[in-house]
Amino acid sequence: MRPLVLSCFTTWILLGAVSAAGAQDLQPLPPLEAPKAEQVELGKYLFFEPRLSGDGGISCDTCHNPATGWGDGKPLSTGYPGSEYFRNAQTLLNAAYYKRSYWDGRLAGADLPTLVRDHLTEAHFMQVDGRLFAERLKQIPEYVEMFKTAFGGEPTFGRTLSAVTAFLKTITSRNAPIDRYLRGDTAALSTEARNGLVLFQGKAGCIQCHNGALLSDQKFHALGVPENPDLFADPLRHITFRRFFRTLGAPNAENYRQDPGLYGVTKEKADWGKFRTPSLREVSRTAPYMHSGAFATLEDVVAFYDRGGGQHPNKSPLIRPLGLTAAEKRALVEFLKSLAGDPVVIERPDWPDYQPRKLGQN
Amino acid sequence: MRILKFFFFALALGILLGTVLQAAEAPGQAKRFPPLGPLPPVPVPRDNPMSDAKVALGKLLFFDPRLSGDVSTSCAACHDPKLGWGTDQPISRGYPGAEHWRNSQTVLNSAYYAKFFWAGEVTSLESQAAAAATGNVAGNGDPIMMEERLRQVPEYVKRFKEVFGVDRPTIAMAWMAIAAFGRTVVSKAENVPFDRYAKGDQSALSPEAKRGLALSQGKAGCIQCHNGPLLSDDSYHNLGVPPNPIFEESPLHQITLRYQHVIRGVPESVYRTADRDLGLYYTTKRNEDRGKFRTPSLRELKYTAPYMHNGVFATLEEVIEVYNRGGADDANKSPLLKPLGLSDQEKKDLLAFLLSLSSDKPLIIEPPDLPGYAPMKQEARP
Numbered sequence: 001m002r003p004l005v006l007s008c009f010t011t012w013i014l015l016g017a018v019s020a021a022g023a024q025d026l027q028p029l030p031p032l033e034a035p036k037a038e039q040v041e042l043g044k045y046l047f048f049e050p051r052l053s054g055d056g057g058i059s060c061d062t063c064h065n066p067a068t069g070w071g072d073g074k075p076l077s078t079g080y081p082g083s084e085y086f087r088n089a090q091t092l093l094n095a096a097y098y099k100r101s102y103w104d105g106r107l108a109g110a111d112l113p114t115l116v117r118d119h120l121t122e123a124h125f126m127q128v129d130g131r132l133f134a135e136r137l138k139q140i141p142e143y144v145e146m147f148k149t150a151f152g153g154e155p156t157f158g159r160t161l162s163a164v165t166a167f168l169k170t171i172t173s174r175n176a177p178i179d180r181y182l183r184g185d186t187a188a189l190s191t192e193a194r195n196g197l198v199l200f201q202g203k204a205g206c207i208q209c210h211n212g213a214l215l216s217d218q219k220f221h222a223l224g225v226p227e228n229p230d231l232f233a234d235p236l237r238h239i240t241f242r243r244f245f246r247t248l249g250a251p252n253a254e255n256y257r258q259d260p261g262l263y264g265v266t267k268e269k270a271d272w273g274k275f276r277t278p279s280l281r282e283v284s285r286t287a288p289y290m291h292s293g294a295f296a297t298l299e300d301v302v303a304f305y306d307r308g309g310g311q312h313p314n315k316s317p318l319i320r321p322l323g324l325t326a327a328e329k330r331a332l333v334e335f336l337k338s339l340a341g342d343p344v345v346i347e348r349p350d351w352p353d354y355q356p357r358k359l360g361q362n
Numbered sequence: 363m364r365i366l367k368f369f370f371f372a373l374a375l376g377i378l379l380g381t382v383l384q385a386a387e388a389p390g391q392a393k394r395f396p397p398l399g400p401l402p403p404v405p406v407p408r409d410n411p412m413s414d415a416k417v418a419l420g421k422l423l424f425f426d427p428r429l430s431g432d433v434s435t436s437c438a439a440c441h442d443p444k445l446g447w448g449t450d451q452p453i454s455r456g457y458p459g460a461e462h463w464r465n466s467q468t469v470l471n472s473a474y475y476a477k478f479f480w481a482g483e484v485t486s487l488e489s490q491a492a493a494a495a496t497g498n499v500a501g502n503g504d505p506i507m508m509e510e511r512l513r514q515v516p517e518y519v520k521r522f523k524e525v526f527g528v529d530r531p532t533i534a535m536a537w538m539a540i541a542a543f544g545r546t547v548v549s550k551a552e553n554v555p556f557d558r559y560a561k562g563d564q565s566a567l568s569p570e571a572k573r574g575l576a577l578s579q580g581k582a583g584c585i586q587c588h589n590g591p592l593l594s595d596d597s598y599h600n601l602g603v604p605p606n607p608i609f610e611e612s613p614l615h616q617i618t619l620r621y622q623h624v625i626r627g628v629p630e631s632v633y634r635t636a637d638r639d640l641g642l643y644y645t646t647k648r649n650e651d652r653g654k655f656r657t658p659s660l661r662e663l664k665y666t667a668p669y670m671h672n673g674v675f676a677t678l679e680e681v682i683e684v685y686n687r688g689g690a691d692d693a694n695k696s697p698l699l700k701p702l703g704l705s706d707q708e709k710k711d712l713l714a715f716l717l718s719l720s721s722d723k724p725l726i727i728e729p730p731d732l733p734g735y736a737p738m739k740q741e742a743r744p
Contacts, residue, residue, distance in 0.1 A: 054502050055432045056459025082433030083507070123504030127431050132460070132498050135621045139613045235735035239510045246506055254513070254530075255740055354613035360637030362620055 026201075027213040028179040029281065032096055035166035038150040043167025045146065046160060048348045051136045052120055054127035057081045060119065060164070063089040066346050069285030070171060075293025076228055076237065079124045084236040086244065086259065088293040091286040093344060094279055096169045099218045103291040105276045106248070106265045112168060113161035120161075124240045130157035138362075142352035173281045176341035189338050196335025199328055204305065206332075208318045209277045215339065220262045220274035223319055224310025227258055228292040259291060273314050284337045298333045396590035398575075399560050400551040401661075404473045410488060410538045412545060416525045420543025422518075423536050425729045428511045429495050431502035434458050437494065437540065440466045443726045446665030447547060452606055452673025453615065460499040461614040463622055463639060465673035468666045470725065471659055473545040474592045480671040481641040482598065482656040487541035492533075498625075499618050509533040517733030547725065549661055555718040567718055574715025577708055582685070584712075586698045587657045593719065598642045598654035601699060602692030603684075605638050606672040639671060653694050664720035678716055682709050 046052060050059040058081065063072045070092040072078065077089035087103050095101070098109040107115050119125045120133070137143045137155035147155045150163060173179070180188035189197065200206040209217045232238050245253035250264045262271035275291045289295040295304060304310070306329065308321035324332070406412050423429060427436040440454045440462070441447045447469035449455055454466035464480050472478065478490040495501035495508070512518045512531040522531040525539065551557035556575075558566035567575065578584040587595050609615050623633045626644035642651040655671045669675040675684070684690060686709065688701035704712070 051459065054459065054498070055434065055457060057432065080432060082428070082431065123431070123507045127502065127504065129498040129621075129625075131624045132617070132621050135617045135624065138620070139617050233737050235514045235737060238738060239507065239514050239735075242513075243504070243507045243510045246510070254738070257740055354617075356611050356613055357616055359610050359616065360635050362623075362634050362636055 025211065026178070026182060026207070026215065028182045029094065029097070029173050029176070029213050032169050032172065035169045036150065038146070039163050039166035040170050042143070042146040042150045043163035043165070044346060045143070045349050045351075046164050047167050049351060051351075052126060052128060052133050052160070053080070054129075055081060058126060060126075061348065063125075064092045066344065069093065069282060069287075070344070071286050073287070075288050075296075076230060079240055080127045082236075083124055083240045084234060085124055086231050086237050086241040087291050088288065090278065091282060092168060092171045093282040093286070094172050094214060096172065097214050097279070098216070098276070100276055103275045103278075104261050104265050105220060112165040113158070116161045116164045116168070124244060130160070133157070133160065136354075139354045139357060140352050141355050171344055171346075173339075173341040174344065176281065177338040179341070181338070190334060192331050192334040193338045194335075195328075196331035196333070196338075199324070199332050200335055203328070204322055204324060204332055205318065206280075206305075209316075210280050215280040216277040218277065220271065220276055221316040221318070222261070222273040222275075222312045222314040223290075223304075224273075224312030224315045225275075225290045225292055225304075226294045226310055228294060231259065231292070232257055261291065270314060273312050280336060280339050282340045284340045285343070298336050299329070302329045302332050395585045396595075398556075398579075398585075398589065398593065399591050400554075400557040401471065401474060401549060401591045404545045404548055406545060407486065407488075410541060412542055413525065415521065416539050416542040417546050419518075419521045419525050420539035420541070421727065422521075422730055422732060423540050424543050426732050428515075429501065429503055429508050429536065430457070431504065431507075432458065435501050437491065438729065440494075440500070441469045443728075444724075446470065446662065446667075446724065448666055450667070452668045452676075453608060456499040456614075456618065457502045461612065461618055462499055463615060463618040464671050465668065467658065468662060469544055469547045470662045470666070471548050471592060473548055474659070475594070475656075476596050477656050480639075480655045481645060482596075483645060487544045488534075488537045491537040491540040491544075495537075499621065505533045508536070511735075512536060514735045514738060515733050516736050547727075549721055549725070553721040553723070554661070555722070556715075559718070568714055570711045570714035571718040572715075573708075574711035574713065574718075577704070577712050578715055581708070582702055582704060582712055583698065584660075584685075588660050593660040594657040596656065598651065598656055599696040599698070600641070600653040600655075600692055600694040601670075601684075602653070602690035602695040603655075603670045603672065604674055604690050606674045609637070641671065650694060653692055660716060660719050662720045662725075664717055665724045678713055679709070682712055682716075 047060045050056050052059060063077050064070050065072055071089045075088060077085040077087065079085035090103065096112060101107040101109050101115045107118060117130070120128050121130060134155050134157050137147070137160065143155055147153065147159055151159045153159065177188040177193070200210075209219070209221060211217055230237055231241060241256070242253050245256065245260070245264050248264045250260065250267060258273060260272050262274040263269070265271075284298065287296060287298070289298070289301050295301045302324070305319070306322045306324045309315055309319040424437045427433045427439070429436065435457055440449055442449060448466040452465060454462040454464060456462040467480065472490075473487060476485060478484045478487065479493070484490050484493050495503045496505060509532055512522070512533070518531050522528055522535060526535045528535065549557070551561065555566045555571070578588070587597070587599055589595055609619055619639070620633065620636055622644070623636045628636075628640075628644065628647065632640075638653070640652045642654040643649070645651075663669070663678060667676060667678075669678070669681050675681045682704070685699070686702045686704045689695050689699035
């Protein structure tokens with residue numbers, strides 16, 4: 001009897017906090033508008049298709065692998081062959097929900113086709129000319145047929161972006177314990193996880209930024225996360241880093257020895273070192289953590305917040321030492337694990353081959 | 363002033379040699395065309411003067427695959443010194459994942475052209491290097507990425523400073539250095555039988571080759587387009603070169619053929635029916651320019667097979683044969699081409715002459731050791 005009373009009490013506290021705090025609510029993830037099934041199916045093939053990269057060497061799943069939480073499991077992501085990237089590859093799980101895309105929010109989240117385009121055409125990612133891969137796709141009869149079914153026409157640059165976008169919208173959390181809990185199934189969270197939830201909303205203060213259905217305020221904060229020393233010690237990463245900030249028009253990029261984050265986009269000093277709050281959904285599947293991949297485990301992340309973050313001139317005033325006990329830290333981690341739903345497993349399809357076409361009938 | 367001097371020098375040399383050659387070998391139509399002769403000193407643009415240090419830097423860069431998208435494809439990948447500074451395939455290899463669509467032209471003596479690529483798309487060695495390194499089926503390099511790579515190589519930083527006086531290498535300067543190197547990849551007259559002959563060594567050409575020279579300026583009419591020291595009028599002609607059947611069969615070649623039509627901005631109706639390389643048409647979008655290509659030099663042909671924009675001819679014998687037939691069928695075919703009625707001996711004579719335009723031994727430069735990356739020091743800027 002007593003546990004039930006306690007859990008009811010906790011729920012009451014939670015709901016009370018919710019109604020008072022508004023934006024700090026935790027909510028179940030609302031379903032996205034279902035994309036057209038034929039476009040999703042085509043997008044799945046294209047997601048795994050290396051002919052969408054400049055040299056045919058990599059595909060979306062090279063850095064967003066379903067088997068490693070739709071990221072690549074590395075602190076810093078690999079870039080285009082001959083390059084190395086300079087930030088952690090973020091999971092694609094629930095990526096379609098963000099208002100801004102990327103760690104620095106440089107693209108509008110509502111415009112997912114442009115996010116796909118950026119990955120395909122940028123020199124540090126897949127470095128392909130969209131006009132070239134459209135012609136490649138036209139050389140594959142199965143794809144010609146699938147484009148016809150999905151879009152009523154031949155393969156094009158734009159339709160390719162739309163198809164991958166449709167697929168992205170299906171890479172979302174399903175059946176997460178937290179969502180069952182928020183819908184009233186109090187048994188969906190263990191006692192320890194419920195304790196973690198209380199800490200999350202209270203003493204640990206996580207909810208200040210990790211709120212809403214996505215558990216992200218969709219804003220930008222500096223935490224003083226340690227940089228990855230490879231950024232400047234590994235020539236291949238430093239090359240990509242400098243090129244990136246030059247193309248953003250950020251001044252004096254060759255002398256940066258920190259990732260400036262949002263500053264690269266806004267060129268406002270106050271934005272130096274700020275990064276977009278990532279969703280905590282599926283977080284137990286998406287190690288390592290932070291823009292620099294600095295933390296290998298959720299325990300490391302919790303310990304970092306418990307210390308009050310790192311050193312940074314722009315560090316958010318929301319970050320301060322928490323004084324968590326070992327049990328509280330464990331409870332928080334347990335709660336974080338309840339944010340993962342059923343694994344979203346997609347098998348890599350077999351690629352259809354190029355075939356000759358009738359010359360002159362294009 | 364320097365260019366003017368050079369011009370008069372070339373003119374005087376040309377007149378002198380032309381007089382000699384015409385008097386000795388070829389009465390008739392030869393006099394209407396710039397005369398053959400040894401190559402003059404290589405023309406150098408005023409905004410990219412030559413220096414040994416620049417050439418040495420350009421040589422490194424020519425062989426450096428970091429000047430491509432995925433660090434796989436240096437200039438030398440398609441312009442291999444051991445393969446006549448081209449490839450030995452009809453159609454050049456392309457960037458990984460792609461095939462090119464044209465024959466790789468030799469770097470040898472390219473410094474003398476005023477127009478580059480098979481359809482004269484660019485007008486300097488500098489812009490040729492840039493276009494090839496960034497073209498999506500060639501080098502697929504991103505200019506700023508390549509520039510940052512150069513800045514990450516301390517040896518390059520040092521050499522760019524020596525050569526160009528800059529603290530940071532720029533990609534445009536890399537193209538200038540590569541162009542300067544290209545201007546050293548030229549035939550030397552003392553190595554070329556025809557040039558030795560033109561300078562007065564009667565024994566440098568066999569009797570066959572001498573007859574071939576006369577034919578080239580007379581009955582065979584080669585001189586109409588292959589004239590001047592480079593043996594090219596640097597202009598555009600349609601010969602009705604037959605199609606290369608690889609475009610019927612190879613998916614990757616078909617992809618690139620269509621892609622070229624897209625990026626060159628042809629009308630959709632032209633794209634939909636595209637089945638061949640339209641040459642100069644892509645630049646002018648004039649139907650009368652369909653199938654026109656820039657006349658290539660006849661120098662160093664011994665080392666630069668296969669021939670024509672689509673590499674459709676493996677041997678010089680085949681090339682002579684198609685000219686003897688008056689070229690192939692094409693609505694835009696040059697009126698300069700007509701059946702020649704060459705005898706077998708005359709064809710052999712022409713071949714002997716053509717071979718006399720090549721160096722005795724191929725000009726080969728070995729790939730150098732390339733300098734490596736190193737972490738970059740931070741230097742606060744004022």
